[in-house]
Amino acid sequence: MRFISMNTIFKRIPAKVTAALIVITLFLSCNHEKEITFCENIAPIIFKNCTSCHRPGSDAPFDLVSYQDIKRRAKLIKEVTANRFMPPFPADPSYSHFTDEKVLTEADIKMIASWVENHCPFGDSAKLPKPPAFPIGSQLGTPDLVLKMIEPHRIKGDNKDQFFLMKIPYNIPNDTFIRAIEFVPGTAKTVHHVNGQLISYEDAKKRSVFTGKYTINTDSFTHKQGFELMDIPNDDGTYPLLTPSVTNYLPGTIATVYPEGIGGYSMAKKGAILLSEIHYGPSPINREDISSCNIFFAAKKPLRPTLEMQLGTLGISKIIPPLVIPPNVIKTFHTSTFITRDISVLTVNPHMHLLGKKFIAFALTPSRDTIPLIRINNWDFRWQYFYTFRKMIKIPAGSLIYAEGTYDNTANNPLNPFHPPQTVAEKEGSMRVTDEMFQFIITYLPYQIGDETISLESPNIFH
Numbered sequence: 001m002r003f004i005s006m007n008t009i010f011k012r013i014p015a016k017v018t019a020a021l022i023v024i025t026l027f028l029s030c031n032h033e034k035e036i037t038f039c040e041n042i043a044p045i046i047f048k049n050c051t052s053c054h055r056p057g058s059d060a061p062f063d064l065v066s067y068q069d070i071k072r073r074a075k076l077i078k079e080v081t082a083n084r085f086m087p088p089f090p091a092d093p094s095y096s097h098f099t100d101e102k103v104l105t106e107a108d109i110k111m112i113a114s115w116v117e118n119h120c121p122f123g124d125s126a127k128l129p130k131p132p133a134f135p136i137g138s139q140l141g142t143p144d145l146v147l148k149m150i151e152p153h154r155i156k157g158d159n160k161d162q163f164f165l166m167k168i169p170y171n172i173p174n175d176t177f178i179r180a181i182e183f184v185p186g187t188a189k190t191v192h193h194v195n196g197q198l199i200s201y202e203d204a205k206k207r208s209v210f211t212g213k214y215t216i217n218t219d220s221f222t223h224k225q226g227f228e229l230m231d232i233p234n235d236d237g238t239y240p241l242l243t244p245s246v247t248n249y250l251p252g253t254i255a256t257v258y259p260e261g262i263g264g265y266s267m268a269k270k271g272a273i274l275l276s277e278i279h280y281g282p283s284p285i286n287r288e289d290i291s292s293c294n295i296f297f298a299a300k301k302p303l304r305p306t307l308e309m310q311l312g313t314l315g316i317s318k319i320i321p322p323l324v325i326p327p328n329v330i331k332t333f334h335t336s337t338f339i340t341r342d343i344s345v346l347t348v349n350p351h352m353h354l355l356g357k358k359f360i361a362f363a364l365t366p367s368r369d370t371i372p373l374i375r376i377n378n379w380d381f382r383w384q385y386f387y388t389f390r391k392m393i394k395i396p397a398g399s400l401i402y403a404e405g406t407y408d409n410t411a412n413n414p415l416n417p418f419h420p421p422q423t424v425a426e427k428e429g430s431m432r433v434t435d436e437m438f439q440f441i442i443t444y445l446p447y448q449i450g451d452e453t454i455s456l457e458s459p460n461i462f463h
């Protein structure tokens with residue numbers, strides 16, 4: 001066999017033809033690897049996955065809206081997307097799926113990296129999509145009633161996380177029904193997360209809802225002490241009706257509103273919104289916050305009000321073994337409960353504090369199928385979402401709901417509040433971040449045929 005070198009081939013081809021071939025090859029390769037530009041490729045990724053938090057008036061440290069904003073942080077953006085630090089979404093998308101899942105695809109991550117390596121070309125402005133709009137005041141529409149904190153809350157500029165129990169009492173003319181409550185941070189740059197409950201008083205049982213303290217530092221008191229100092233009980237010392245998880249807030253989230261006919265609450269004419277936890281992130285300067293709650297009324301009594309099941313700390317099921325984590329160990333705990341009727345699960349919320357590392361929850365059916373609920377491989381204390389399934393998950397009667405949490409109380413855990421590590425435990429519902437909790441909260445309905453086909457995907461907007 002004879003080998004012909006490339007040189008020989010080129011020598012045999014006339015120079016003009018060679019030049020033409022090179023041009024064609026260049027043209028083909030350009031066309032093949034189309035340049036990645038901000039306008040066409042990067043802006044859509046950033047607007048969809050980053051801008052809900054990185055915008056004026058939200059708690060992220062800088063905006064990611066304009067080309068300049070994004071170009072200025074390009075290297076860091078490449079890094080935090082490659083290691084999946086951003087967007088923050090701890091649930092493992094290979095286990096279960098939720099609405100508003102903030103997860104970049106491998107293709108998105110590669111695209112960002114190539115764009116940054118190629119010095120961030122801008123591209124054709126005609127192809128640039130409009131940045132998403134975030135209405136001020138409400139993301140849902142025009143509220144029927146706005147309840148504001150009675151007095152401004154002063155946040156110390158000591159660069160520390162701060163946690164409070166707060167109440168926003170109210171009187172309205174009549175008992176009514178509501179469809180949704182939307183928490184609106186007053187000082188979005190510091191409010192980091194909120195879980196809210198609704199307290200409803202029977203008229204005759206409470207003279208005034210405006211007595212007691214409005215704010216309690218959760219580092220200093222247990223739930224029970226806090227409730228007493230806030231004068232939450234009725235005048236005779238009994239407890240009023242408390243509807244849990246009526247509103248939740250984390251930066252970048254939209255208040256949960258289930259489809260028409262699902263969810264909703266009764267609202268008594270005397271009551272309070274109890275922010276059973278409001279977490280302010282570290283602030284370098286003193287600030288004042290007046291946050292509020294937008295209330296959206298419902299025309300009629302909720303058809304299918306949601307129910308809540310709480311496993312673990314303060315809940316219906318025991319933690320095994322008891323939640324005590326000795327120093328210098330990594331330890332796993334579980335909790336479980338049997339359900340006695342078919343249910344449809346809408347939303348789940350795993351909860352642990354600073355030592356949390358991993359979390360998994362699933363249901364085991366009587367026919368030994370596993371229904372995955374949620375898995376978190378790298379627990380992130382700062383991002384404790386209420387995760388809503390895209391469609392309701394049916395769990396049949398007789399199933400076991402099982403949750404397991406792993407805690408790292410070694411010096412290797414950068415969030416360990418104690419140096420050297422100390423025994424950390426659950427203490428009678430202590431809310432202190434340096435104590436631990438292990439909770440799994442499930443929002444559900446008694447199952448009805450067809451529930452698994454109802455989409456929970458897009459919130460209904462009130463206009």
Ligand code: HEC
Pocket residue numbers: 046049050051052053054059060061064073076077080081086087088102104251252253382
């Ligand atoms: C849910 C809100 C939220 C979303 C969505 C979000 N971020 Fe962030 N981002 C934050 C917050 C808050 C911080 C401050 C650090 C922290 O609290 O973890 C931050 C920090 C950062 C930082 C600084 C990291 C450092 O080491 O200083 C970069 C860069 C960043 N985000 C880029 C992005 C990009 C790119 C996206 C989209 C792909 C994104 N973020 C999506 C809230 C968000």
